[in-house]
Amino acid sequence: MNTELLGIIATYAITLLIAFPLGRYIAKVFAGQRTLLDFMGPLERGIFRFCGIDPREEMNWKQHLKALLTINMLWFVYAFFLLIFQDKLPLNPDQNVGQTPDLAFNTAISFLVNCNLQHYSGESGVTYFTQLFVITFLQFVSAATGIAALVAVFKALRQKTTSQLGNFWDHLLKTTTRILLPICIVIAGILAFRGTPASFAGKDTIVTLQGDTVQVSRGPAAGMIAIKHLGTNGGGWFGANSIHPLENPDYLTNMTEAIAQLIIPIAMVFALGFFIQRKKFAYVIFGVMTAGMLALLIPTIISEVGGNPAISQMGISQATGAMEGKEVRFGPTATAYWSTITTIVSTGSVNGFHDSTMPMTGMMQLIAMMTNCFYGGCGVGILNYFIFIIIAVFISGLMVGRTPEFMGHKVEAREMKIAAIIALLHPFLILAGTALSSFAIAHGWGAGWATQPGAWLNNPGYHGFSEMLYEYTSAAANNGSGFEGLTDNNIFWNVSTGFVLILSRFLPIIGPVAIAGILASKKHVPESAGTLRTDTATFGIMTFAVIVIIAALAFFPALALGPIAEYFSLY
Amino acid sequence: MKRYFFPALKLTLVLVLLTAGIYPLMIAGIAKMAPGKGDGVTIEKNGLVVGYANVGQQFTGDNYFQSRPSAVGYNSAGSGGSNKGPSNPDYLQVVKDRIDTFLVHNPGVKRSDIPAELVTASGSGLDPHLSPEGALIQVPRIAKLRNIPEQKLRDLVNEQTKAPLAGMFGPATVNVLKLNLALDEIK
Numbered sequence: 001m002n003t004e005l006l007g008i009i010a011t012y013a014i015t016l017l018i019a020f021p022l023g024r025y026i027a028k029v030f031a032g033q034r035t036l037l038d039f040m041g042p043l044e045r046g047i048f049r050f051c052g053i054d055p056r057e058e059m060n061w062k063q064h065l066k067a068l069l070t071i072n073m074l075w076f077v078y079a080f081f082l083l084i085f086q087d088k089l090p091l092n093p094d095q096n097v098g099q100t101p102d103l104a105f106n107t108a109i110s111f112l113v114n115c116n117l118q119h120y121s122g123e124s125g126v127t128y129f130t131q132l133f134v135i136t137f138l139q140f141v142s143a144a145t146g147i148a149a150l151v152a153v154f155k156a157l158r159q160k161t162t163s164q165l166g167n168f169w170d171h172l173l174k175t176t177t178r179i180l181l182p183i184c185i186v187i188a189g190i191l192a193f194r195g196t197p198a199s200f201a202g203k204d205t206i207v208t209l210q211g212d213t214v215q216v217s218r219g220p221a222a223g224m225i226a227i228k229h230l231g232t233n234g235g236g237w238f239g240a241n242s243i244h245p246l247e248n249p250d251y252l253t254n255m256t257e258a259i260a261q262l263i264i265p266i267a268m269v270f271a272l273g274f275f276i277q278r279k280k281f282a283y284v285i286f287g288v289m290t291a292g293m294l295a296l297l298i299p300t301i302i303s304e305v306g307g308n309p310a311i312s313q314m315g316i317s318q319a320t321g322a323m324e325g326k327e328v329r330f331g332p333t334a335t336a337y338w339s340t341i342t343t344i345v346s347t348g349s350v351n352g353f354h355d356s357t358m359p360m361t362g363m364m365q366l367i368a369m370m371t372n373c374f375y376g377g378c379g380v381g382i383l384n385y386f387i388f389i390i391i392a393v394f395i396s397g398l399m400v401g402r403t404p405e406f407m408g409h410k411v412e413a414r415e416m417k418i419a420a421i422i423a424l425l426h427p428f429l430i431l432a433g434t435a436l437s438s439f440a441i442a443h444g445w446g447a448g449w450a451t452q453p454g455a456w457l458n459n460p461g462y463h464g465f466s467e468m469l470y471e472y473t474s475a476a477a478n479n480g481s482g483f484e485g486l487t488d489n490n491i492f493w494n495v496s497t498g499f500v501l502i503l504s505r506f507l508p509i510i511g512p513v514a515i516a517g518i519l520a521s522k523k524h525v526p527e528s529a530g531t532l533r534t535d536t537a538t539f540g541i542m543t544f545a546v547i548v549i550i551a552a553l554a555f556f557p558a559l560a561l562g563p564i565a566e567y568f569s570l571y
Numbered sequence: 572m573k574r575y576f577f578p579a580l581k582l583t584l585v586l587v588l589l590t591a592g593i594y595p596l597m598i599a600g601i602a603k604m605a606p607g608k609g610d611g612v613t614i615e616k617n618g619l620v621v622g623y624a625n626v627g628q629q630f631t632g633d634n635y636f637q638s639r640p641s642a643v644g645y646n647s648a649g650s651g652g653s654n655k656g657p658s659n660p661d662y663l664q665v666v667k668d669r670i671d672t673f674l675v676h677n678p679g680v681k682r683s684d685i686p687a688e689l690v691t692a693s694g695s696g697l698d699p700h701l702s703p704e705g706a707l708i709q710v711p712r713i714a715k716l717r718n719i720p721e722q723k724l725r726d727l728v729n730e731q732t733k734a735p736l737a738g739m740f741g742p743a744t745v746n747v748l749k750l751n752l753a754l755d756e757i758k
Contacts, residue, residue, distance in 0.1 A: 007740035051581035071579035123649050133591040140590040169582060188598045195625045198602035198609035208628045209621045209751060215648035216623055218611055223598035240650035243694035245625040251741035308657045314667055315682040320702055324691040325652040328700040331742040353694045355654040463656035485654030570658050
């Protein structure tokens with residue numbers, strides 16, 4: 001077997017070996033059981049005392065959401081102003097300038113919502129101060145926000161009837177101190193020892209072997225790159241993200257970063273099983289998610305290893321696959337694997353540029369973000385999947401003529417309305433956004449804009465359309481990767497994706513938490529022979545079908561205009 | 572909202588201190604023990620820094636092993652790829668030109684033997700590596716210009732080839748800067 005394929009199989013195997021015990025550990029942390037890191041207890045208690053928080057005070061679902069939204073609003077204001085005034089703050093050895101208001105708006109939101117769409121380049125668009133105090137900080141707390149919300153849902157599913165879903169502040173802080181920080185220290189250590197910069201030294205200027213004078217960008221990057229992956233954030237220290245040889249120096253760091261971005265999303269599925277003591281239910285979810293991943297991964301590998309047919313026609317054999325936008329040290333197989341996992345789990349970091357991948361690969365990346373629930377982002381992946389479960393329960397119920405029930409609670413009109421709105425929101429935002437930008441190009445809007453719509457696209461034809469479709473899909477999935485050829489640092493893209501980002505982050509958190517909260521407050525109906533079981537393979541297939549139908553029906557026309565048309569023009 | 576505002580504000584202060592203050596300092600401290608002390612690993616020649624081990628360099632002369640095409644000219648003040656789509660006609664013309672140029676500079680090379688990485692731009696624009704094939708195909712040209720037996724250069728490439736991780740995972744690579752430094756050592 002070739003070493004490139006063996007490399008990704010080993011990467012995934014190690015991921016599972018870490019994720020399973022991590023899931024058990026996470027369940028213990030939030031169940032308040034004893035764990036290895038209990039020595040953090042006094043520190044956490046001190047912090048709560050300073051903040052005037054009683055971590056044992058139980059909150060209902062509405063109180064959870066109020067706390068969540070309040071602190072997120074605060075973070076937005078904090079981040080926005082630091083980015084604008086970054087040139088007047090310390091730790092700016094390269095003398096980078098402050099961000100424009102529209103760029104700061106986009107950047108602050110993008111990192112707040114765990115998306116990490118970057119309309120700037122790390123080398124010039126931010127300073128070491130904002131890289132740490134805005135970017136790194138938000139990468140920690142946005143991941144913690146997603147997990148904290150999910151834990152509230154866990155607590156709703158665990159009890160027969162309850163309105164007490166734990167304490168939001170407690171979930172938020174413990175996620176940071178007990179899960180994110182300790183693992184990040186290990187990852188950052190590995191990166192630093194393989195050559196990723198971690199000091200505060202500014203750009204270096206050197207004369208190369210053949211006599212060119214060039215600069216080398218550096219900075220305290222290792223710690224940020226660790227949380228960028230562990231928290232499924234994805235925003236890079238350097239412009240080229242994890243393609244950059246200092247951000248991802250070799251195959252070992254590539255495996256480390258690929259593992260880091262997948263362990264929490266998978267661990268949360270196992271944690272669900274341990275926490276609500278329904279392991280089989282979790283294994284079915286894991287099975288469906290893994291099937292989804294494989295269905296996207298296999299065509300991706302085949303199309304990247306196969307190379308670009310237009311270049312084959314020039315007589316180049318492409319034994320190493322399609323290499324445009326890729327790095328020799330990873331090879332096309334590892335880049336294909338990364339492109340799949342980074343789009344299913346909403347990381348959005350890249351180790352090869354997606355804009356230059358083959359049309360089939362581009363379509364798989366888009367579908368991964370359109371479904372957005374195969375493992376999914378930190379915490380929010382399962383929240384998205386939860387919506388599909390509710391819809392699958394409802395449809396199954398209708399098919400067999402029974403009242404739909406989930407975990408011993410009747411699913412009624414109010415919950416279904418919320419689920420339907422959330423499920424439809426995602427295609428609506430993506431398709432409406434793409435339609436708007438296409439309209440601007442086609443009908444010559446914005447003749448007076450600084451960047452005219454005609455200059456947005458880096459590629460003509462179907463691929464140009466895919467660049468716009470990708471940008472809104474990435475924003476709505478809170479993913480953050482891009483077909484980076486798009487000229488996106490201008491008012492139209494900064495503002496329009498900014499709004500897509502906010503809506504597609506907070507509504508899909510509010511919806512599932514509300515549904516779980518409402519269900520948990522209902523009378524518990526004991527399971528009987530007539531109950532539709534949700535921990536069977538049949539129900540797993542049912543959920544998978546719901547996901548496929550919603551994604552396929554809503555997005556097929558747009559995909560046909562972009563990657564599918566490009567595919568048939570090339571092959 | 573007031574009930575949540577002050578706890579949120581204070582908790583934010585603490586989290587900023589933990590994640591943006593203490594944590595990066597701790598990592599910078601750990602990195603002091605790593606190669607390069609966290610500043611990046613440099614390569615020296617005659618006591619002068621000539622490059623960073625992980626960052627690629629441009630070699631335009633035919634007497635050196637040449638690196639891959641780059642969208643940023645190997646100046647890591649920035650970084651990035653071409654972001655050209657696979658069906659873009661302008662892009663395909665650029666690739667065609669690169670193939671023709673390569674054939675002119677390397678007479679006798681068969682078109683189908685040219686590795687794809689030599690005619691496509693890397694993602695970072697700073698790719699420090701070639702595949703062993705990407706280096707070996709340049710051997711006849713350099714051997715002729717430098718008057719070194721081809722076999723000696725092939726041995727040099729093999730010597731500089733880094734095997735897959737643990738011999739099993741990922742592709743084999745050759746660091747172009749290190750290869751060219753070793754090339755200059757050959758008398």
